[in-house]
Amino acid sequence: MYRLLYFAVVTIAMVIAQPKQSKDDSTDPVPYAPFQASFRSVPGLIHVCSGSILSGRWILTAAHCVQGRTVTTTKIVVGSYTINPQGVEYDPAEFHINPNFDPLFYEHDIALVRTATDIVLNDDVRVITLPSSVAPAGELVVLTGWRSDIAEETPNDMHMARKVTLDNDECETIHKEGDSHVEIHVTNVCARPRMTGCYCIIDAGAPLATEELELVGVFSISAGCGRGLPAAYTRVQSYRSWIATVTGL
Structure with missing residues:
Protein backbone atom coordinates (compact mmCIF):
# COMPACT_ATOMS: atom_id res chain seq x y z
CA MET A 1 0.00 0.00 0.00
CA TYR A 2 2.82 2.40 0.88
CA ARG A 3 4.56 1.80 -2.46
CA LEU A 4 1.32 2.44 -4.34
CA LEU A 5 0.73 5.65 -2.39
CA TYR A 6 4.29 6.79 -2.98
CA PHE A 7 4.03 6.13 -6.73
CA ALA A 8 0.79 8.13 -6.86
CA VAL A 9 2.44 11.08 -5.11
CA VAL A 10 5.37 11.03 -7.52
CA THR A 11 3.00 10.81 -10.50
CA ILE A 12 1.05 13.84 -9.31
CA ALA A 13 4.29 15.78 -8.91
CA MET A 14 5.25 14.85 -12.46
CA VAL A 15 2.01 16.26 -13.82
CA ILE A 16 2.42 19.48 -11.86
CA ALA A 17 5.96 20.07 -13.10
CA GLN A 18 4.98 19.89 -16.80
CA PRO A 19 8.23 20.32 -18.77
CA LYS A 20 8.45 19.62 -22.51
CA GLN A 21 5.92 16.96 -23.41
CA SER A 22 4.88 15.18 -26.56
CA LYS A 23 1.30 15.42 -27.77
CA ASP A 24 0.46 12.01 -26.34
CA ASP A 25 1.87 12.97 -22.94
CA SER A 26 4.34 10.06 -22.97
CA THR A 27 7.34 12.21 -22.04
CA ASP A 28 7.34 13.01 -18.36
CA PRO A 29 9.56 14.79 -15.88
CA VAL A 30 10.95 12.95 -12.91
CA PRO A 31 11.21 15.16 -9.81
CA TYR A 32 13.38 12.37 -8.43
CA ALA A 33 13.70 8.61 -8.58
CA PRO A 34 15.01 8.04 -5.06
CA PHE A 35 16.16 4.48 -5.77
CA ILE A 128 13.83 -0.38 -4.52
CA THR A 129 12.14 -3.71 -3.93
CA LEU A 130 13.52 -6.80 -5.64
CA PRO A 131 10.94 -8.70 -7.71
CA SER A 132 8.84 -11.43 -6.15
CA SER A 133 8.04 -13.14 -9.46
CA VAL A 134 8.81 -13.06 -13.18
CA ALA A 135 7.22 -10.09 -14.92
CA PRO A 136 4.71 -11.33 -17.49
CA ALA A 137 4.36 -9.99 -21.01
CA GLY A 138 2.05 -6.99 -21.17
CA GLU A 139 3.01 -5.52 -17.80
CA LEU A 140 3.21 -1.74 -17.54
CA VAL A 141 6.67 -0.61 -16.47
CA VAL A 142 8.59 2.63 -16.10
CA LEU A 143 12.18 3.34 -17.15
CA THR A 144 14.06 6.28 -15.65
CA GLY A 145 17.40 7.69 -16.71
CA TRP A 146 19.36 10.34 -18.55
CA ARG A 147 21.16 9.18 -21.68
CA SER A 148 19.39 9.23 -25.05
CA ASP A 149 20.66 8.37 -28.53
CA ILE A 150 18.39 10.96 -30.14
CA ALA A 151 19.49 13.89 -28.04
CA GLU A 152 22.57 15.90 -28.92
CA GLU A 153 23.58 16.10 -25.28
CA THR A 154 22.76 14.17 -22.13
CA PRO A 155 19.78 16.01 -20.58
CA ASN A 156 20.40 17.58 -17.21
CA ASP A 157 17.02 16.49 -15.86
CA MET A 158 16.19 12.84 -15.42
CA HIS A 159 13.40 11.57 -17.66
CA MET A 160 11.00 8.67 -17.51
CA ALA A 161 9.42 6.56 -20.22
CA ARG A 162 6.32 4.43 -19.84
CA LYS A 163 6.81 1.03 -21.42
CA VAL A 164 5.20 -2.38 -21.66
CA THR A 165 6.95 -5.75 -21.43
CA LEU A 166 6.64 -8.26 -24.24
CA ASP A 167 7.29 -11.94 -24.78
CA ASN A 168 10.92 -12.82 -25.49
CA ASP A 169 10.06 -14.79 -28.63
CA GLU A 170 8.17 -11.82 -30.01
CA CYS A 171 11.02 -9.53 -29.03
CA GLU A 172 13.55 -11.75 -30.81
CA THR A 173 11.40 -11.84 -33.95
CA ILE A 174 11.10 -8.05 -33.99
CA HIS A 175 14.88 -7.68 -33.75
CA LYS A 176 15.53 -10.23 -36.51
CA GLU A 177 13.06 -8.52 -38.81
CA GLY A 178 14.69 -5.21 -38.01
CA ASP A 179 18.14 -6.57 -38.90
CA SER A 180 19.29 -5.85 -35.36
CA HIS A 181 22.55 -6.89 -33.75
CA VAL A 182 20.81 -7.48 -30.40
CA GLU A 183 20.45 -11.08 -29.23
CA ILE A 184 17.65 -11.88 -26.80
CA HIS A 185 18.51 -14.36 -24.06
CA VAL A 186 16.25 -16.27 -21.70
CA THR A 187 17.55 -14.08 -18.87
CA ASN A 188 16.42 -10.90 -20.66
CA VAL A 189 13.14 -9.06 -20.43
CA CYS A 190 12.12 -6.81 -23.30
CA ALA A 191 10.06 -3.65 -23.16
CA ARG A 192 8.89 -1.23 -25.80
CA PRO A 193 7.23 2.19 -25.59
CA ARG A 194 3.65 2.12 -24.46
CA MET A 195 2.82 4.90 -26.90
CA THR A 196 4.47 6.58 -29.86
CA GLY A 197 6.64 9.54 -29.00
CA CYS A 198 7.90 7.95 -25.79
CA TYR A 199 11.10 9.54 -24.54
CA CYS A 200 14.21 7.68 -25.68
CA ILE A 201 16.34 6.43 -22.78
CA ILE A 202 19.44 4.27 -23.32
CA ASP A 203 20.97 4.69 -19.87
CA ALA A 204 22.91 1.48 -19.18
CA GLY A 205 22.21 0.03 -15.76
CA ALA A 206 19.03 2.10 -15.38
CA PRO A 207 16.09 0.56 -13.49
CA LEU A 208 13.02 -0.79 -15.25
CA ALA A 209 10.37 -0.86 -12.52
CA THR A 210 6.74 -1.81 -12.17
CA GLU A 211 4.20 0.78 -11.11
CA GLU A 212 4.39 -0.85 -7.67
CA LEU A 213 8.12 -0.06 -7.67
CA GLU A 214 9.48 -3.57 -8.02
CA LEU A 215 12.73 -3.82 -9.98
CA VAL A 216 12.00 -5.81 -13.13
CA GLY A 217 15.10 -5.18 -15.22
CA VAL A 218 18.46 -3.51 -15.63
CA PHE A 219 19.00 -1.67 -18.90
CA SER A 220 21.47 -3.73 -20.93
CA ILE A 221 21.43 -3.05 -24.68
CA SER A 222 19.46 -1.31 -27.39
CA ALA A 223 19.50 -1.32 -31.18
CA GLY A 224 18.65 2.37 -31.11
CA CYS A 225 15.52 4.12 -29.95
CA GLY A 226 15.04 5.79 -33.30
CA ARG A 227 14.56 2.40 -34.98
CA GLY A 228 11.58 1.58 -32.80
CA LEU A 229 13.03 -1.72 -31.59
CA PRO A 230 12.45 -2.86 -28.01
CA ALA A 231 15.40 -2.59 -25.65
CA ALA A 232 16.73 -5.64 -23.81
CA TYR A 233 17.03 -5.58 -20.03
CA THR A 234 18.66 -8.08 -17.72
CA ARG A 235 15.78 -9.81 -15.94
CA VAL A 236 16.44 -9.29 -12.23
CA GLN A 237 14.27 -12.20 -11.11
CA SER A 238 16.65 -14.58 -12.93
Missing part, protein backbone atom coordinates in the same frame (compact mmCIF):
# COMPACT_ATOMS: atom_id res chain seq x y z
CA GLN A 36 18.35 5.50 -8.73
CA ALA A 37 22.11 5.97 -8.51
CA SER A 38 24.43 7.66 -10.99
CA PHE A 39 27.86 6.17 -11.70
CA ARG A 40 30.39 8.90 -12.46
CA SER A 41 33.88 8.69 -13.94
CA VAL A 42 36.74 10.36 -12.09
CA PRO A 43 37.94 13.00 -12.69
CA GLY A 44 35.13 15.17 -13.98
CA LEU A 45 32.19 13.33 -12.39
CA ILE A 46 30.82 12.51 -15.85
CA HIS A 47 27.73 10.32 -15.79
CA VAL A 48 28.44 6.96 -17.43
CA CYS A 49 25.74 4.61 -16.13
CA SER A 50 22.89 4.26 -13.69
CA GLY A 51 22.11 1.77 -10.96
CA SER A 52 19.44 0.80 -8.45
CA ILE A 53 19.84 1.08 -4.68
CA LEU A 54 19.07 -2.29 -3.08
CA SER A 55 20.21 -1.50 0.47
CA GLY A 56 22.43 0.83 2.45
CA ARG A 57 25.52 -0.84 0.99
CA TRP A 58 24.52 -2.45 -2.32
CA ILE A 59 23.68 -1.10 -5.78
CA LEU A 60 22.66 -3.16 -8.81
CA THR A 61 23.80 -2.17 -12.30
CA ALA A 62 24.83 -3.62 -15.66
CA ALA A 63 28.06 -5.64 -15.82
CA HIS A 64 29.40 -3.67 -18.77
CA CYS A 65 29.06 -0.49 -16.69
CA VAL A 66 31.81 -1.56 -14.29
CA GLN A 67 33.87 -3.91 -16.46
CA GLY A 68 37.35 -2.45 -16.78
CA ARG A 69 36.66 0.21 -14.18
CA THR A 70 38.27 0.52 -10.76
CA VAL A 71 36.97 1.77 -7.45
CA THR A 72 39.41 4.69 -7.63
CA THR A 73 38.08 5.93 -10.97
CA THR A 74 34.41 5.74 -10.03
CA LYS A 75 32.09 7.77 -7.84
CA ILE A 76 28.46 7.02 -7.07
CA VAL A 77 25.96 9.86 -6.70
CA VAL A 78 22.57 9.29 -5.06
CA GLY A 79 19.70 11.63 -4.31
CA SER A 80 20.14 13.68 -7.49
CA TYR A 81 17.68 13.86 -10.38
CA THR A 82 20.01 16.03 -12.43
CA ILE A 83 23.31 15.37 -14.16
CA ASN A 84 24.73 18.33 -12.26
CA PRO A 85 25.10 16.50 -8.93
CA GLN A 86 22.74 17.69 -6.21
CA GLY A 87 22.99 14.58 -4.08
CA VAL A 88 25.65 12.79 -2.07
CA GLU A 89 28.79 11.11 -3.42
CA TYR A 90 29.96 7.69 -2.29
CA ASP A 91 33.04 5.65 -3.07
CA PRO A 92 32.61 2.08 -4.30
CA ALA A 93 34.48 -0.61 -2.39
CA GLU A 94 33.88 -3.69 -4.55
CA PHE A 95 32.55 -4.60 -7.98
CA HIS A 96 30.93 -8.01 -8.32
CA ILE A 97 30.36 -8.81 -12.00
CA ASN A 98 28.24 -11.87 -12.63
CA PRO A 99 30.74 -14.67 -13.37
CA ASN A 100 28.82 -15.71 -16.50
CA PHE A 101 28.82 -12.27 -18.10
CA ASP A 102 29.49 -12.40 -21.83
CA PRO A 103 30.70 -8.96 -23.01
CA LEU A 104 30.32 -9.91 -26.67
CA PHE A 105 26.61 -10.77 -26.58
CA TYR A 106 25.68 -8.94 -23.35
CA GLU A 107 24.38 -12.09 -21.74
CA HIS A 108 24.18 -12.10 -17.92
CA ASP A 109 24.81 -8.34 -18.03
CA ILE A 110 24.45 -7.64 -14.34
CA ALA A 111 26.74 -6.54 -11.52
CA LEU A 112 26.61 -5.61 -7.86
CA VAL A 113 28.51 -2.74 -6.31
CA ARG A 114 29.23 -2.44 -2.59
CA THR A 115 29.81 1.06 -1.30
CA ALA A 116 32.71 1.85 1.00
CA THR A 117 30.38 3.42 3.58
CA ASP A 118 26.70 3.16 4.37
CA ILE A 119 24.35 5.06 2.06
CA VAL A 120 22.25 7.40 4.16
CA LEU A 121 18.61 6.66 3.36
CA ASN A 122 16.01 9.43 3.53
CA ASP A 123 13.10 10.85 1.55
CA ASP A 124 15.35 11.46 -1.46
CA VAL A 125 17.39 8.26 -1.22
CA ARG A 126 15.47 5.00 -0.96
CA VAL A 127 15.84 1.35 -1.79
CA TYR A 239 19.46 -13.52 -10.60
CA ARG A 240 17.76 -13.49 -7.21
CA SER A 241 19.85 -16.42 -5.97
CA TRP A 242 23.11 -14.80 -7.11
CA ILE A 243 22.12 -11.47 -5.57
CA ALA A 244 21.30 -13.21 -2.29
CA THR A 245 24.60 -15.10 -2.29
CA VAL A 246 26.66 -11.95 -2.81
CA THR A 247 24.69 -9.50 -0.67
CA GLY A 248 22.60 -11.54 1.74
CA LEU A 249 19.49 -9.68 0.53
